[in-house]
Amino acid sequence: MMTVLVLNAGYEPLHTVSVPHAIRMLVRRVAVVHESDGTELGVFPRPKVVRLLRYVVMKWRYANxxxxxxxxxxxxxxxxxxxxxxxxxxxxxxxxxxxxxxxxxxxxxxxxxxxxxxxxxxxxxxxxxxxxxxxxxxxxxxxxxxxxxxxxxxxx
Known part of the structure; x- marks a missing residue:
């Protein structure tokens, strides 16, 4: 299964998600940074990299x-x-x-x-x-x- 890289609002890598999950993220208004070979899934381009529009603080990740x-x-x-x-x-x-x-x-x-x-x-x-x-x-x-x-x- 193809994965999509998710970037924070400041372009820091957060994690990877599946293509269906990335499409659901597009519905909730994230920006597509890089598209895959022009194919589309419905009205959305098939993303390779998406960027969140709001910054996500990840203190939990570095606390332990x-x-x-x-x-x-x-x-x-x-x-x-x-x-x-x-x-x-x-x-x-x-x-x-x-x-x-x-x-x-x-x-x-x-x-x-x-x-x-x-x-x-x-x-x-x-x-x-x-x-x-x-x-x-x-x-x-x-x-x-x-x-x-x-x-x-x-x-x-």
Whole structure:
């Protein structure tokens, strides 16, 4: 499904929405910044980027750190395995949960390649990286909101 970038009144990226949602926004009077190849949906042009006409204050977003999520860990680490540098598809706990590691902590989870018996996630198993003889290429950290934003990913 095609997504539409939503900009604040000051042209800061806010988030992305679906095309039907963007059309509903057009009905409520937002400005189209960039149109898609001239196609129209009813009386409205098919938007790629829309801009709000009123400024939206987003204090809530920067007051607290983002909540942990699997998708967030993959985005934070840019889908790169923390052990070998290959494409990562899964999340690994640095200190295994069975050893007292936190299940949903930004500081205890990294991305890892997975899916086969030779993957880093399978090789490490239920051990710490030191016990498995595997070094982390980067340390886990608590991300900022911009690290997790799909809008930031699109603009790179």
């Amino acid at each position: 750190a983002p909540r942990w999520s699997r998708r967030g860990v993959l985005r934070r680490d840019n889908h790169t395995c923390a052990y070998c540098g290959c494409h990562a598809t899964t999340v690994d706990h640095v200190v295994p949960i069975s050893r007292g590691g936190a299940r949903t902590s930004w500081l205890n989870t990294v991305t890892a390649c997975g899916g086969t018996s030779r993957s880093c996630n399978a090789r490490k198993g239920d051990r710490t990286p030191a016990e498995a003889g595997m070094a982390l290429r980067f340390s886990p950290r608590v991300p900022i909101w911009d690290d997790l934003s799909q809008v930031t990913q699109l603009s790179r």
